[in-house]
Amino acid sequence: MSATRERIADRYLLLDRIGSGGMAEVFRAHDELLGRDVALKVFRREFALADDLRRQRGEVRILANLSHPSLVTLFDTTSDAEGRGVLVLEFVDGTDARARLKDGPLPEAAVAALGADIARALAYIHGKGVVHRDIAPANILLPGATSSGVAAKLTDLGIARLVDDARITSTGFVIGTASYLSPEQAGGSQVGPPSDVYSFGLVLLECLTGERAFPGSGVESAAARLSRDPEMPERLNPE
Template sequence: MATVYEAADLALGRTVALKLFRMDTADDSGPQRQSGEVMVLASLNHFALVTLFDAGTEHIDGVTRSFIVMEYVDGSDLRSRINEGAVAPAEVARMGADLAEALHYVHAKGIIHRDIKPANVLLAPSDFPGRVSHAKLADFGIARLFDATHLTRTGSVLGTAGYLSPEQALGQPIGPPSDVYSLGLVLLESLTATRSYPGTAIESAMARLQRQPEVPESLGAEWCAVLAGMTAREPGDRLTSADAAVRLRELVPAGSTAASVADESAPADDATELMAAGLTVSGDEPTRLLPVAPAAEHTAKTERLGATARSDLTSVPAPAGSPPPRRSAARIGRRPVIIGALVALAAVIALVFLVQPGDPAPEPPAYPAVEGDLGTHLQQLQESVTP
């Protein structure tokens, strides 16, 4: 239906993918389908979908050609990766969860892909620790809205024979479960490096109507359950794209994206560098204690107590792997003495500045001497009022 080129966007200075549509499409609905792809791609925005930048028409050799400009993924595709051998289960689980989440996103917008296959899964290289690549679903060239007019000729089937759902093979109406089925076959092939339904288009279509895809028990009970749920014969029995995304995410080993952080035997310097880089263990991983870094040799600062007390303490470096060094016993024992001295000093200052001596008591007035009983009574009165 089209040819894809690597191209240069001269206006923005970036590399893009240019998809140029052929004019000799298999049916009369080529222009409609091309326009539909542009509309579909322009409305989608998800990390696991190829992004559309531009679209239009161009006159080439006197002929009007339609084109779209898409995000350029500088990597390989899943078909090439499978040709090298089976993919690690953890990588397949992450990739499958991302793609299932993307399908949930497009299905919520009333769109089905209809041609999910390894060649349409692009692998963008990833430099994140523990992750090889990020999967992006491409080629919505035959996607259509649920309520759109049927664009396919009577009796014809759009899609790739080896990954058609049973309802596609029978020419029946299809919906979101069809994409889930195709994704299940893609993931199974990724794990085993073996296509479930090989052969010609007719052989492949007939085979899926006669038997279920073979899921090796060696993959484990969890993988068998998920893949069986995605490739059930009846559409109503299959997992939804959202359920598949959750189940696949659960198959990702906890902490596999930051395994070096979870390794308790790692040197303390490495652990410090990982923490500085902001790497964390998966939320399902229990809290772990990082190794204690050896105490560096240093000399404590001289501390001043009042005007005379002075102490120089030198810490001894702790051996590697030992618990953090305790505070010096002398420093711990001296703390109550310092506090007591400060309290006593505060009391002295309070006495000096707050309690001032009073004025001396005034001398009692002198009275003239009086003889007789009157003199005796005056003396008694004077004594009674003397402070």
């Protein structure tokens, strides 16, 4: 897909591509109806078509009604000219924790601020019965200077609930980023809020050390998860 003056749903003017992953591409777009920039997550055909999202309209309503300063808001769902499912999300002008970690560990004060914001967001969604299932640095956005005072926002909320499970199974795709899977995810067991908390702990540990607790390929990382606990460097302040 080219972002050159292309429109989606006769409303969203694509400006530039801001991200790409295994399941989707993300574009910054301008909502010409409401006069604001948004982020469009365009799923690859093997994961979600427009009909898939329409079948999940109950889940869409649940996610669209979630509101928290540290959550990226889901505004709507639509489709592109090829029938691929598209999520319309709040646009956050900034970077993400994965990109920030390329420069090394974050200052302890920054990790504390990030941790507090994402912990509040997780407590909120868990209280609403929603499990994220993919807590990873790439899904933690770090806004630029804003008046809100929010240090971090959690994105990709509920993707696992919206995509077609049959499509995921048929492609052998696993929801979750390998290095941050909880033991129950790595073992193929049922997940709940504790799974998000475990993954978040791994993210915080990496933010402090600059190193992944479980590096390697997906298989190696998952196997390590089931055989040992993450190592806590002695140099870290216990508090």
